[in-house]
Amino acid sequence: MHVGEILVTVAVGFLLIGSAGYLMSIYNSLIALKNNIGRSWANIDVLLKQRHDELPKLVKTCEGYMQHERDVFNRLSEARGALLKAHTVPQRAEAENMLTKALGQFFAVAEAYPDLKADASFLQLQSRISELENQIADRREFYNDTVTTFNTRIQQIPDVVVANWLAFTREELFKIDSADRQDVEIRFSLAG
Amino acid sequence: MAGFELPLYATLALGAGPVLFHRGFRDLRVRRLIQNTPTAKIRSMAMGLVEICGQVVARSTQTAPFSARPCAYWELDIATLTGRRGWSIVHRNRSGHPFFVRDDTGVAMVYPQGADCRIGFGVTEECVGLTLPECYAQYMSEQDLAMRHVWRLGTMRFRERILEEGFCVYVLGTAVPRGRVLTVSEGEPLAATGTGGWAAGRVQGLIEDATGVIRRGENDPTFIISQQSERDLTTGLGLNAMLKLVGGPALTTAGLGYWLHALASGHLFR
Numbered sequence: 056m057h058v059g060e061i062l063v064t065v066a067v068g069f070l071l072i073g074s075a076g077y078l079m080s081i082y083n084s085l086i087a088l089k090n091n092i093g094r095s096w097a098n099i100d101v102l103l104k105q106r107h108d109e110l111p112k113l114v115k116t117c118e119g120y121m122q123h124e125r126d127v128f129n130r131l132s133e134a135r136g137a138l139l140k141a142h143t144v145p146q147r148a149e150a151e152n153m154l155t156k157a158l159g160q161f162f163a164v165a166e167a168y169p170d171l172k173a174d175a176s177f178l179q180l181q182s183r184i185s186e187l188e189n190q191i192a193d194r195r196e197f198y199n200d201t202v203t204t205f206n207t208r209i210q211q212i213p214d215v216v217v218a219n220w221l222a223f224t225r226e227e228l229f230k231i232d233s234a235d236r237q238d239v240e241i242r243f244s245l246a247g
Numbered sequence: 248m249a250g251f252e253l254p255l256y257a258t259l260a261l262g263a264g265p266v267l268f269h270r271g272f273r274d275l276r277v278r279r280l281i282q283n284t285p286t287a288k289i290r291s292m293a294m295g296l297v298e299i300c301g302q303v304v305a306r307s308t309q310t311a312p313f314s315a316r317p318c319a320y321w322e323l324d325i326a327t328l329t330g331r332r333g334w335s336i337v338h339r340n341r342s343g344h345p346f347f348v349r350d351d352t353g354v355a356m357v358y359p360q361g362a363d364c365r366i367g368f369g370v371t372e373e374c375v376g377l378t379l380p381e382c383y384a385q386y387m388s389e390q391d392l393a394m395r396h397v398w399r400l401g402t403m404r405f406r407e408r409i410l411e412e413g414f415c416v417y418v419l420g421t422a423v424p425r426g427r428v429l430t431v432s433e434g435e436p437l438a439a440t441g442t443g444g445w446a447a448g449r450v451q452g453l454i455e456d457a458t459g460v461i462r463r464g465e466n467d468p469t470f471i472i473s474q475q476s477e478r479d480l481t482t483g484l485g486l487n488a489m490l491k492l493v494g495g496p497a498l499t500t501a502g503l504g505y506w507l508h509a510l511a512s513g514h515l516f517r
Contacts, residue, residue, distance in 0.1 A: 058507040062500055069268070069496035076272050084279040091283060098293040193291035193352065200285030 081217045088205045092226055095198040096144060099191060099229070103151060106187045110135060113161075113180045120171035127164050130157040148229045151191075158184065195229045202226045257505035264499025271491030278484040280469055281419060281477060289458050290352035296467050297422045298477075301350035303414045306450055309342055311409045312386045313370045318409040319346035322364055325387070328373075328402040338392060345460075346410065347453050348418055354456045356425065357418055357472070361463035365473035365480065370407040376400055410472075417480065419471045421464025425457050 114128060121127070134154035141150040162181060171177050206225050209218035284298040292299060305319035312323060322341040326334035345358045374380065376399030379387075383405050387395040410416065463470040473480055 058504070058511055061507055062504050065503055066496060066500050069499070073268075073492055073496070077275075080272065080275055080279060083276075084283060087280075088283050094293075094295070102291075189352075190291035193288040194293070197285050197287055197291075201283075204283060204285065 078217065081214050082221075085205075085208065085214065085217060085221065085223065088201070088208060089223065091201050092198070092205055095194070095201045096229075099194045099198055102187055102191045102194060103147075106154075106184060106191070107135070107138070109180055109184055109187070113177075113184065116174065116176045116180060117161075117165065117171060120168050120174070121165065124164055127157070127161045131161060133157070144229065145227050148227075155188065158188075199228050202228050253505065254509070257502040257509075259502070260498040261502030261506065264495045264497070264502065266495070267491045267498065268495030271488045271495060274484050274488035274491065277469060277471075278481050278488060281471075281481050281484070284419065286477070288352040289348070289350045289355045292355065292422055292458060294422050294424060294459060296419070296464065296469070297461065298417070298419045299348060299350065299355060299461070300415065300417050300477075301348040301355075303410050303412055303416055304347040304349050304354070304453065305412045306346050306356070306453070307344055309344060311369075311407055312340075313372075313382050313405060313407040314409065315382065316369075316409060316411065318342075318411045319414075320344060320359055320410040321407060322366070322409075323405070323407040325383075325392075325398070326404040326406075327398050328404070334404055337394065337398060338387075338390075340390070347457065348416060348461075353458050354453055355418075355422070356454070356457045356460045357420070358460060358462040359472060361468070362420070362470045362472045364408065365471060365475060366408040366410060367474060368406045368408050370405065372406075373402060373404045376403050379403070410474075414474060417471070417473045417475065417477055418461055419469060420461040421467060421470070422459040422461050425454075425460055 110131065114131065118128075131154070134150065134157040137150040137153055138147070141147045165171055165177070165181075205223075208214045209223050209225070280296075281298070284296060286298050286300055287293070289299055289301065303319050305317075309318055309321065310316070311318050311321040320342050323339070324336050325338040326336045329335045341359070341364075343360050345356050347354050348357055349355075372380075372383075374383065379399065383403075387398075392398075471480070475483070
């Protein structure tokens with residue numbers, strides 16, 4: 056074999072290995088990104104579960120004080136019910152938005168009960184739920200960042216080739232309900 | 248002597264090419280990892296691989312060995328000049344003390360051991376070994392570096408990089424839960440870190456507030472502490488990867504070409 060031929064073979068070998076390696080790195084990174092989406096959602100789920108666990112305690116603490124506010128309790132209960140039925144990410148997101156809204160209204164109504172506001176358990180639960188909601192908001196942002204990165208990558212060249220081969224499709228964002236951006240409407244029921 | 252240089256360089260190129268090629272892919276992987284990992288808020292960061300940005304808060308007061316500036320973390324290296332204007336690093340050291348990173352939502356503790364620190368060198372000085380400034384001579388003496396007298400016969404280079412309180416840093420590493428510590432003798436552990444008085448309370452508060460500890464992970468060893476922004480970091484890594492992926496094969500081909508040509512013509516070392 057001639058020296059020139061050997062060198063061309065080596066250069067072509069590097070080119071082939073390089074191309075294969077590059078494709079492999081795209082494949083691996085898309086798979087990692089896809090798994091990151093699952094992980095980000097699971098990380099939100101942990102907090103949502105913690106928030107759900109606080110709800111019965113909240114209801115129990117407030118029941119004695121807010122006996123005439125069946126409406127807000129019902130909304131909380133409906134939201135929890137919707138969560139149990141939700142299975143996909145968009146359904147869960149919708150149910151969670153409903154619960155967030157119901158909680159917002161619940162705390163707004165609770166403002167009208169000074170005795171309840173002075174209750175140590177209520178204050179602790181309110182603070183805990185508020186902290187959890189802040190964390191959920193952060194993780195929702197993180198989840199949406201991950202999904203956006205994934206959605207952008209699978210549409211860009213050269214990643215689109217590997218994404219099509221893997222049949223990757225766009226993932227859904229965890230959107231905030233437009234009603235959540237509006238102020239909470241407070242309506243006090245009259246006792247009796 | 249010149250006759251040995253070309254075969255030597257050709258052999259080095261032949262060996263270095265695949266290594267560079269491999270490192271190019273490694274840089275590419277790290278670049279992808281940085282791009283794929285969104286920046287988390289410290290308050291809600293999940294355990295596992297995380298990326299955070301924030302300001303450095305010192306855990307204990309330290310003094311950088313060369314510049315004598317107060318800092319949260321320092322790293323240094325000493326090099327000696329070899330034949331063809333190349334520096335050979337003969338000593339490396341780092342403070343290794345943990346520090347905190349704070350963003351607008353919370354605080355995390357960072358254990359910098361094993362991190363790839365991409366911080367600019369605050370001090371870079373080349374000196375003739377026999378007339379070394381006091382700070383360098385004193386450091387070598389304190390460290391009891393066995394070869395220091397030999398190194399001082401030639402030209403030496405001293406470099407130091409530090410992270411001062413308030414610096415903005417980018418950290419990509421593995422977050423683990425903060426360890427629960429039972430304080431047996433109050434005050435003494437903090438005093439041992441060089442922190443005392445009112446500062447002890449501040450540090451204790453920060454430790455209690457820390458959401459987690461970021462360190463080099465066991466499963467994913469990627470751990471970067473950088474003063475560059477994420478964009479600059481990925482651009483730099485992309486360029487590095489490109490250079491290595493192209494340069495590696497080019498070097499190998501050149502080295503191999505030389506040897507094949509030399510063997511074919513039977514004129515070795517000419």
